[in-house]
Amino acid sequence: MKKIFSLFFACALLTTATAQVQRGNMLIKNGTVLTITKGNLENTDVLVKDGKISQIGKNLVAPAGYQTVDATGMHVMPGIIDAHSHIALTAINEATQPNTAQVWTGDAVDPFDVSIYRALAGGCTTSHAMHGSANAIGGQCETIKHRYGTTDPEVLKMEGAPRTIKFALGENPTRVHGEGNGIVPRSRMGVEFVIREAFSEAKEYIAAWDTYNAAKNQKGFRGTPPAYDLKKETIADILKGNIIIHCHSYRADEIYMLLRVCKDFGIKKLVFQHVNEGFKVAPELAEYGAMASVFADWWAYKFEVYYSTAYNAAILTKNGVTTSINSDSEELIRHLYHEAAKTQKYGGLSDEEALALITINPAKQLGIEARVGSLEVGKEADIAIFKGHPLSSYAVPMVTVVDGVVRFDREKDADDQRIYVDPKAVVDNATFHNYSHNHDNCLEGAELNMVKLFGLN
């Protein structure tokens, strides 16, 4: 199995290695640099070489051939990171079974989704392209960099980012599988069972292969290899600590349940998503080292999301939980800086704390904090430049840079930013919504439940 696996990885690496990622050289002059991790620096320049920050300081000189961006009077911050999104994907939910650990959104990455450009227009440079929440154990997710303009899905993928996987608790998996197909899970108990069973089977799977691999090289060995199972391979990698769990969750009881399950199986890499009742179990989350990615002020779209507060992010933060604010939406992803600012009204977080919610903290949750999430020498040059402070209501994103390449420039924003155009498609009205993301997101079934429960329409 190891052989197969290393082969698979070698191939995966080969593919990434051949992806032609564009990396730029530039000098951003005279801005107010919000480093996030090392304070704010007035009238400071940021020098970028080969896509990485090579120097931060005053009166830097750009070598010949470097692009210069004048940031006088502007704020320069690390590119915003969204730890929960479904943009740039052509498929989100493989909703046919309660455990689909074998599938991977990396196979559905769509560099042509104009939502990527719109996210850039809000200073967002990296997002977590997640599987949906239909299954207790959903598919593996892909961390993407918003290198909009490429036609190559491999270029969009953040090379070398840790593997992540989507889990989901509560109403979505029980509705899809229990209500929908009459199979487990029909209740929160069933969801726990699906997860525990998967972990237990994967443990057996690991043991079976280890036994086989150890025996097969012995002289005179006669034996049959275990059946290869991609689903169990993936769960095995979670148990081995190679994959970070990102779990869709709302209620405190179910959050606490997964903490216990992970503890039982020795799983440490755990991020809760949505986690609206996280404020109730904040000390427990902090103690475990589990992280939380929340909405600023979005709830009541279904029954399990009623007990919520806009103070959630602040309470989690003050309890020492690494917290981020995410979008889960191709619309919210365009103004995550506003979403972060809400924690100053509700919870009084400092500028640093509020900005960390959309930069270094989501980077930690995705395991990429050594590369992005703050402005430091040696880090990748993913940079958002704002007119006005990004936490101000009057903030306007002006220029967004990924790997030292300008991917959004307000001055050069054309009407039609699509990369590919379907020559057979009907030219539709601008008011048409893009439904490709809607039908899969975490609000699925909310309206139906409202009707069922309250007769609301």
Added chain:
Amino acid sequence: MKQFNFSCFGRLFLSLALTLPVWVFAQDDQPLAPVSRTYAITNVNIIQAPGRKIDMGTILVKDGIIKAVGKTVSIPPEAIVIKADSMYVYAGFIDGLSRVGVIKPKEETNRERPKDPGNPTNERAGITPQNDVRNELNPADKSLEELRSVGFTTAHVVPYGGMLPGNGSIILLGGSSADNMVLASKTAFYSELTSAQRVYPATVIGVMAKWRELYRQANLSKNYESLYAANRSGLERPTTDRVLEAFYPVIDKRQPVLFKSEKILDIQRVLTLQGDFGFSLMLADVKEGWDVINKIKAANAKMFLSLDLPEAKKEVKEGDKKEGDKKDEKKDDKKAKSAVELEKEALEKRKEEFSAKYTAQPAVFQKAGIAFGFSSLSAKPKDIPSNLRRMIAAGLTEDQALAALTTTPAQLLGLSDRMGSIDNGKMANLVISDKSYFNEKSKVRYVFVDGQLYTLDVKEEKKGDKNGAKASVQGNWSYSTETPQGTNTGKIKLKNTDGTYSGSITSNMSDRETEIKNVAVDGNKLSFTFDFQMGSNTMAIEVNLTIDGTSFDGSMNVGSYGSFPMKGSKDPGL
């Protein structure tokens, strides 16, 4: 709930029906056996291969083989002489991916959702790589005649199915039985990134995962089988699995994987799989390959570009079907119009830009030095000659186009010793047209498949249809419309009562049958209106159609929501 309705509403208007092509060629009903299997085609311009031409020469065909080609060929007395005076003869065209002659399985609509959609049977999941297209061939299928009539004599055909439909074969477009048509079998392991309906794998991520899992399982089971074959004593017997066994020739690189991949994302996903496993790859029906040429080169994939193209922009025929739109525009508020119209113009312009890229794809591949053939899978046969002309206008030379129809596919499919050029000893697969094939006015007159002559009856184009001959409107019509949200279909019933038309329209998005109003028939033009309920609003929808025999083409205008193309055909028997 309003949004939900809005989405349904969007789906209602849209189109792209596969209208049945109307064939002007006569059918060979039970032809008598020819008195001789020797033919002489005389006084003909022989394009032996791209760049090799003999003016006014003779080809001698005997028992399915080309016996002589040249200026001075002596004609034996038993030869049937075809006086192809100043016509043009080419090697029969070769199609790289098609389902010509393959029996289409009946659509199983509203299939019961299985109890456990995560564990469907292989058949239900579209995983049938052990299937063989030879079991599904029908030598009497009309599609054979249609494709032959535009010059094709050979095709690489594959079964219908899901992600792994089965083994392909190379067939001749004519023959007395299924076996008689087959030139080579098990020529490819055919695959598509097609998901299963409502069961696993229901999405492309499921298909990719399943593909990887099956390949690795096959690899393991193949290794275990050889281990077992070497020494069976003391080993548990390997269980046979037809699905996994079908992968073995792929793993051994004895059989290529033939992947249908139209769009750029599909192409790249397939190349990712190829990168993971290193199998030999044929990419077919490629429509958007121009930006991934380097990846294709790196994978050493054999290429078959699609013969389907986006519809050519219609030359503005004033007074044609655009008239309906124009009237509408005039009704609109002039101030509001300009901004919207400007935006629409810009969007249309980009569509045209991309249409041009599709058309120029063969020329781009040619410049990049990638050998390619063509595939007809998603093309309508009657559009192929004009699409080829458009490709030539976009930069491909006629010789290059001919190479992609003959010598290159012969080479890519390993058939060069038998076909692709007009040379002594090759199979008598020939196409004869009255003018150069790529000439707009050219018509195919004769086709030889394996020495069997097919004579095409060339009728003058029907006159009148376009200029207002009274179309037969009454009856039941099936329509389809297209929006960015998807495809919607329905029925239109039309009744003529003493010269006054009335009827109704249905949609698969709604269970209501709606009455249609203001039915007007003018020559072959049909128009009507109906009301569509959207939430609390009632929208007036106007339909303008042009009828051509048993099919129609036109648009559905929904006020400020725009105009959507609509196509359809008459249901038979009514």
